[in-house]
Amino acid sequence: MTFRKYLVLAGVTLFAAIGDTFLSRGMKQVGNISLHSLPDIFLTILNPWVALGIFFLLGFFASYMTALSWADLTYVLPATSLGYVLLALIAKFFLHEQVTTTRWLGIALISAGVGFVTQGPALTRHPSHHDQQESVSEAVGTRTQS
Amino acid sequence: MKHAYTWGAIMAVVLASTTGDVLLSRAMKKVGDVGQVWRSSGLMAVVGRILRRPSFVLGIVMMAVAFFSLLFALSWADVSLVAPASASLTFIANAIAAKIFLHERVDHRRWIAALLVAGGVVLLAA
Numbered sequence: 705m706t707f708r709k710y711l712v713l714a715g716v717t718l719f720a721a722i723g724d725t726f727l728s729r730g731m732k733q734v735g736n737i738s739l740h741s742l743p744d745i746f747l748t749i750l751n752p753w754v755a756l757g758i759f760f761l762l763g764f765f766a767s768y769m770t771a772l773s774w775a776d777l778t779y780v781l782p783a784t785s786l787g788y789v790l791l792a793l794i795a796k797f798f799l800h801e802q803v804t805t806t807r808w809l810g811i812a813l814i815s816a817g818v819g820f821v822t823q824g825p826a827l828t829r830h831p832s833h834h835d836q837q838e839s840v841s842e843a844v845g846t847r848t849q850s
Numbered sequence: 851m852k853h854a855y856t857w858g859a860i861m862a863v864v865l866a867s868t869t870g871d872v873l874l875s876r877a878m879k880k881v882g883d884v885g886q887v888w889r890s891s892g893l894m895a896v897v898g899r900i901l902r903r904p905s906f907v908l909g910i911v912m913m914a915v916a917f918f919s920l921l922f923a924l925s926w927a928d929v930s931l932v933a934p935a936s937a938s939l940t941f942i943a944n945a946i947a948a949k950i951f952l953h954e955r956v957d958h959r960r961w962i963a964a965l966l967v968a969g970g971v972v973l974l975a976a
Contacts, residue, residue, distance in 0.1 A: 708885070728929045736925045745921055769900065770885070772878035777871055777948045778956050781941060782963040788937070788971055810973030817966030820959050828955040 705826055712770050713783055719764035721787040725794060727757030775826040782821040785814050852926055859923035863936040866916035868943040872951050873909030879952075880905075934975035938968035 730753030748754050771780045789811045795801040881887065881899045888896050900906055923932040945964040948954040956964075 724933070728924070728933075731921065731924050731929075734925075745918060748921065769874065769878055772875045773881055773884040776954045777875040777952060778945055778954050778960045778964065781871075781944055782960070782967050785941075785967045785971070788934075788967075788974055792974055804976075806973050806976045810970040810976070813966045813970030813973060815970075817963040817970060820966065821963035824957065824959045828953070830953065 709771075709774065709826075712767050713780070715767035716764060716771055716780070716784040717787045717790065719760050719767060720784070721790040721794070723757045723760030723764055724787075725757075725791065726753050726760060730754035730757055776828050779821055779824070779826045782817050786818055789814055856923055856927040856932070859919050859926065860932060860936045860939070862919040863916050863923060863932075864939045864943055866912045866919060867936075867940050868947050870909045870912030870916055871940075871944055872947050873905045873912060875948070875952055877903040877906035877909060930975045934971045938971040941968040941971070 730751040731748065733753065734748045734751055749758065768780070768784075771784075775783075792803060792807055792811055796803045877900065878884075880903055881896075884896055887899060920932070920936065923936070941964050945956055945961060949956040
């Protein structure tokens with residue numbers, strides 16, 4: 705894993721947390737959507753917070769796809785779960801919500817999970833499919849040996 | 851009734867986003883290291899190679915299904931229930947699906963990581 709690749713993982717984490725925050729704020733303003741007025745769901749995009757949230761989630765998607773091009777799904781997902789911790793900290797410092805002991809424990813568990821997965825290799829090597837995956841294995845050959 | 855709607859929508863989010871993640875991951879592995887392709891052939895080559903993969907297009911469709919299911923769930927119940935419930939179940943579903951469909955080596959370390967994160971996400975909402 706190079707520094708640049710850790711930056712991409714940081715991008716996945718940050719953009720997802722910021723995007724979700726804006727989306728949640730927008731949906732609170734829009735209010736309930738009922739099954740009987742389905743087309744209303746597309747009108748939610750007109751809400752500026754929802755639109756901004758979607759913009760950030762596009763940034764998330766681009767960095768997520770980049771990460772998946774050189775790392776396993778079961779590596780990328782836990783490695784970028786610090787976003788949940790970030791959401792809790794945003795709630796504490798910007799929205800002045802109370803962060804309870806239970807939440808701190810949740811933050812500790814997630815951080816431990818991130819620590820666990822990032823200690824291991826980022827990509828599974830498939831010796832049997834080596835020909836198809838040549839470019840991928842070449843790119844990560846040095847990293848998967850740990 | 852609202853309760854059943856909420857959990858139905860959460861299960862739809864979990865199923866759709868797991869299917870989407872697996873398809874997208876498969877597509878991107880076929881595309882290869884995006885940084886390398888970009889440096890050697892340019893950004894348009896990267897976009898072209900990604901868009902030509904059927905599993906990418908199908909993955910996007912599943913992600914859209916997951917996204918709108920999430921919007922539905924959010925309009926019926928609090929984000930503090932919907933987000934952690936769907937996220938933590940998705941972590942576990944993804945570990946299982948990645949092992950079966952992507953043949954990723956989900957060792958003890960990755961199982962523990964997935965379970966710790968799933969548990970942590972639930973606690974965050976408690």
